[in-house]
Amino acid sequence: MAAHPLSSMTGFAREGGTLADGSSFLWELRSVNGRGLDVRLRLPNGFDAIETPLKEATARLLKRGNVSATLTVKREERAAPRLTPDPAALDQALRIALDLAARIPGAAPPRAEALLTLPGVLRSEIVEPDEAEEDAKRTTIATAYAKALDGLIASRRAEGEKLAAILAVLLDEVAALHGLATTEAADQPALHLARLRESLAALLEGERRVPEERLAQEVAMLATKSDVREELDRLSAHIAEARRLLASGDAVGRKLDFLTQEFVREANTLCSKSSSIPLTRIGLELKAAIERLKEQSANVE
Secondary structure (H helix, E strand, O other), X not given: OOXXXXXXXXXXXXXXXXXXXXXXXXXXXXXXXXXXXXXXXXXXXXXXXHXXXXXXXXXXXXXXXXXXXXXXXXXXXXXXXXXXXXXXXXXXXXXXXXXXXXXXXXXXXXXXXXXXXXXXXXXXOOOOOOHHHHHHHHHHHHHHXXXXXXXXXXXXXXXXHHXXXXXXXXXXXXXXXXXXXXXXXXXXHHHHHHHHHHHHHHHHOOOOOOOHHHHHHHHHHHHHHOOOHXXXXXXXXXXXXXXXXXXXXXXXXXXXXXXXXXXXXXXXXXXXXXXXXXXXXHHHHHHHHHHHHHHHHOOEO
């Protein structure tokens, strides 16, 4: 089975469309780094029912990252609601107006437009929303979200391809420095012996000669304390494991996070055990390269 391509946690996608009532809508999905998966949806009123299903769909496809999804709906302008008179209220208002006009000498008869402005005489027709139409809208919105999510995944994979190339270069740099450190570390026992001879010669000033066996014992003790072969062996294994993880293409971000911490530990120990300036210099360069590797690995899903 072919491995999935490496994915970054950074991506962007958008998907829009038109609803049955003529309203337009637009989904915008953004994803950035995160320790786990955090999905946040911003929805207009009336679409709360789809929030949980969309979050569940996202969790099935993504493993890590802070994902924000915003839905914007631009509703079509509609004509003003149709006004209709309330017959009972209109009759009552008309009777009152006519009775009042009859009681006032010379009063003009009530005007129709004046009656229509009285509270309760006119009412607007309230159109209840059709549930089937609302379900159709939600279905259209959810379908567009699925397409936007596919686009976000594609965007994260495109970033992942670039990231994989960067990580490969950084691993090669770490491996090259590991090779230099291995070569330099091979000379440490001889270096210990030479330094010990010089120190003893300066201390004894030629008065006594220290047996070679004793020198060998002292050098062995110092070599044991400053032996970096285990650190170099473990570092080599970590490099191989990192390359295996990148080749697997799975959601390996958490494993890489842990592995790069082990890289740092071995490099620190290497520097602390170093007994030569060249090896220390290599160790410092190694730490810098590992730090860059760690920073980039933090972007992997």
